[in-house]
Amino acid sequence: MLSFVARRTAAALGTLLLSSLLVFLAVQALPGDVATQVLGKDATPQAVAQLRGSLGLDRPAWERYADWMRGALHGDFGTSLVSGKAVGGDVAQYLGNSALVAVITILFAVTGSLLLGIVAGLYRDRWPDHLISTVSLVGMSVPEFVVATVLVLCFSVALPWFPAVVLYGPDATVGQLLPAVWLPALALAVVMAAYIVRMARTSVIDVMASEYVTTARLKGLSTWRVVTRHALPSALLPVLHVIALNVAWLLGGVAVVENVFNYPGVGKLMLSSVQNRDLPVIQAIALISAVVYVACNLAADLGAMALNPRLRTRGRT
Template structure:
């Protein structure tokens, strides 16, 4: 199991992560300016910039700097922020925790709901519940998340003042302080991510409903509830898992826009600030976390698909 299934994927996973850091590092080199010019501002003398560069180690060749960073990163040392001079770990960790919490709520509530909605749409194919759900899903896929977020703010914090429009608790807020302002960002994320899951689940349910085994089970005279839960759902969920995994990875790594709109102190906001200040160690750590999440989610989805599919769990010839 391990050598056949996990090992080759693990190899690809490591390659993916390293490659993503190389890409991000190169992209940062291509941007004009660096941390020294950003910190000192426009009126700095060339001598001052050069001195700060030497202090920050930015005067060395890019390849040498990347290799040094990679060597340290492998030992768990991701360096210090070029802006604050503090180790990047705790700061990114706090942001990761906040984002994970936001993502967790979205996944638990939103994705479960999406699976159920997809199931309902598939079961009521081409009738009004399907038309309604599919239309909403299509809107979710086509409208960018910043518009969804803006509309939600308009509806639920301005027209009907239920939730705060932005997070005012600041960068070092605890989860408890963040909780009241959670609903709107979570809803925006759910709306966009759920759309893909609904579409996939719907297609998958329709396929399974037309299969021979569902026809046979129906002719056994079992109730529709039993038919759906025992015969349809287990097979229909399998192809949806990969879409769910992609969305989880996207949530962790790429909630940049939604976090910015709501001023939510997560990884997305931190990344934008770090790019503005050219704070390379912070950006690289966020990149690594994003890539690891992406790879891990896909690996987990594959493992879950294997676990849920008896054809993979019990090969044909195992007696």
């Protein structure tokens, strides 16, 4: 078991190192000159050269990458070219707001989709399965910004239960943001849950048709016991990775939804940073996204090991 954990952890660290290099190279390969973009086209060559020197753009790329990684390991991502503040503090503030949406989305999407997927699998080819499958296919087909727009029309215009947009800035408290969190979370949950429902349904159908489930039924065990003790642990194994990918997707999908609701989260910060060519902020958010993606996949691997005893004993045979 320890060797399994060690291998997965080493692979995760190697992936993060490669991701950080790709993020740095991709940002550096963006067309145009950062100093000219910041100062404007009317800036003098002397001012542009001075800003390039202060930003370290006149140094070799490998030195800038080493300095950036050294600072990132200590939580220092540099200084924003727009606000002049530390990137780490700004990103942490926006990231905390996005985390509020993400936590609510995960609670609704994961629990709801697992229940719906299990019901659809147990009632295969009957009306609950047809209804759940149809709704999940619609959720997979409709983009998140369309879902967000429909939710605004339904629950902000027709039924004014929730605010359509957020009027607070990134320094808003949880109490101020809480009324406006539900529609973005629901929009993301609809899209996210659709994929998990489909995978959970397929997995439950496959497991319920397996030999060991048939044997458990022949022994006279109740359907509830067969499902909870024998089917679900195996059925959840492939679903864990789908959940991990969808949780990691939240950082990308939330950018569109946050823009629709004017929510002060990390997605909105990313869009504004791209427009303003704020490279330190872009690099920080991209690296944090890679960390979230790798952490979710590592958690899925460890969860699969906990559910599947063969993974825990593979190194002993």
